Amino acid sequence: MMPRRHQVAARLFIAGALWLGISQAHAQAQYQLEKVVELSRHGIRPPTPGNRKDIEAATHRAWTTWTTADGELTGHGYAAVANKGRWEGDHYRQLGLLTNGCPQPQDIYVRASPLQRTRATAQALVDGAFPGCGVEIHRVKGEDDPLFQTEAFPETNTDPAKQLAAVNATAGDLAARQQALQPAVQALRNAVCTPDADCSFFEKQWQIKQSKSGKAYVDGLSVLANMVETLRLGWNENLPLSQLAWGNITTASQITAVLPLLTANYDLSNDVLYTAQKRGSILLNAMLQGAEQGVGKTTGPTPDTRWLLLVAHDTNIAMVRTLMNFSWTLSGYTRGNIPPGSSLVFERWRDTRSGERFLHVYFQGQSLDDLRNLQVINQQHPLLREEWRQNDCRVTEVGTLCPMNSALHALGRNLDRSAITPVSYDK
Template identity: 50%
Template sequence: MLLLQKGWSRLLFAVVLGAASCASQAESHYVLEKVVEVSRHGVRPPTPGNRQAMQDGTDRAWPQWTTRDGELTGHGYAAAVLKGRYEAEYYRHQGLLDRGCPAPGAVYVWASPLQRTRATAQALVDGAFPGCGVAIHAVSDKQDPLFQADKMGLTPLDAEKARAAIQQAMGGSPELAQQRLSRDIARLQAAVCQPNKPCPAFEQPWRIERKEDGRFSITGLGTLSNMAESIRLAYSENLPAAQVAFGHGGSASAIAPLLPLLTARYDFTNDVPYIARRGGSVLLNQITQALASDRASADAPPPARWLLFVAHDTNIAYLRTLLGFSWQQDRYPRGNIPPAGSLVFERWRDKQSGQRFLRTYFQAQSLDQIRRLTPLDARTPPLKTDLSRPGCRPSPVGVLCPWSASLHQLRAAVDPTALPAVHYTP
């Protein structure tokens, strides 16, 4: 019996070793050549304007945070550090980066000029390359054409075309959309409104509104969506349960039913194809140029091996719409873009055939990974969803799509009339 057990043990060891060897050999066929990543900022309190609208809309005070409204929190910084550390280890394992500090020019970080984006960029870099002094680049102005072209009026919308597209996305009218989402509205109302007291935000009819800067929003839905966002952020921040949805959000499963109106806001604004193409083409064009070239050029992004843009959920929403990409991750609603979640483009090469491929995926920490500051590694990774199209195929390194066809699709999605000038600093 002992000899038989030893025989089975040797056989099992040989099978496991052989499987590991095959997996290693299969993985070694692919070389990661380049990464372009667009990350959202980390956890923040409500912005000042959103806080006021939520308080007016519920006739009650929302919890005060220790960080100034709209700015990255210490907890948000710590969560982004964990993500940056995980990503750098993953890229070192794939051979994209050297151990220790990156070689000159290997990494380039460009952040939106707001405090929460610049601070998140710093957190990601501190996690990835502690003590290395990797620079964070940003414009000196309050807005950057790469991230805020729509707000700056550089990619104006045709008002009639945009309004018609929004109405179509809403199913014909704001009234019909509001009726269709009545159950989601009722759940949120029960969590944030006081019994038998006024709650004006839930009595307001939804309307399509054009802002002074030319962008569109849905009056009524916008405030409710910001409430859902603030609840999600409060849970991620690890605020006491009593301060999350006024005591109704003590767990990820409890807050999940309160979040769908976030998706609705995207569906009716940033995810409308016409609006996304006008607002997102400038960033998609820079991503495409970066993926396609490794040479320095005055009118192109820096030729870094890891080019990291730190931006906003609106930027990622535009991009995923242009890509025809959506996801459903853990307890988040469809297409949700959590704090420090990122859209990643990886260029791979098959060493045997010489063929190149593009892998595109969205990754984010789960609600509880952010709340508990869970360290990330191969056994406890962030959530990842790969983009797959006809012609793409699974591989040991993810879903790989044909390089030429993918590049053609990216370029075809860009509106050439919505490309303001973009300038990078050394």
């Protein structure tokens, strides 16, 4: 028989374990997830036809031809996004947002940008989250969606003179920016140029110019950024090393070393506040409406579903995060980088004790190597994540929760109401 003192100790241990379990369950039950609004970037793709033309002209050599057409989602990219969708579906079931089995219409609404890579990404996400369920992917007829292709609509396009002035003001001393980025420029040059080739493009002085359509861009930098994005996507795609920068890039750290050029190009394009206000306000407004839909004063057209999933482009995410005044630096990436398949997420939580509602806002994505290796997302390989916060937010066991009303006000502070036009949704 167990000695009395051991029996007492055992009872105390069991009681303590039960109390801890009850306390944890009670704490977890304090917050209930009610709603998710997610803006995702498409998955891995080859360079777009225009980007390929520019980077091949600058380096005077042909770049790798991929297994899919330029600009379209690859099979590897589909699998990586399906991994993420599978994890999200399981995660939201565990949190009680979703139930087992196929979703009902009130559970999820998916809208994708009309391009193949975004539509296929949306399909991969729902195939992962709801395998075999045939979840509908909504899209507009034609090539231009007012939520995503805002440059195609007068109300949400920029005034050329104002955009040029805004880019010039943001750039400041452009020559100093170029000089500061020389380590990344030289690393890129070493990776993609042959010693006997004419690579004078890498020495070209950067200049702010405007296209015929009025879009302001940094001549010189923009093409270098396209090279960097193509190399990053090639690494994510798990291209053979001989086909990635002709064998000159063999580690993820070499990709990280050239990513500052991509960040610099973001800084002087979609991250310019004026540009973001004109072209991103309509999308951020839809996301804020979606987060509030069903409980607030807003009764707009945004679908009132538990999970509103919008699948678009890095340019869309860049403009929305600029309006939010939100930046991040995920491990292995540079400031503000937007990996393929990554997403900006608004979660609405309710305190079951007080009834108060909160927003949990964050950006998430997989690492360079996890995308390359098609790593399944789990506790050992979680999504990289960084949260948005302000002074009145609280750190809880479900994340950093910010009072909904003040968060909505802060996140919408930079919206340009004149650039928010009506948006229709197929039901």
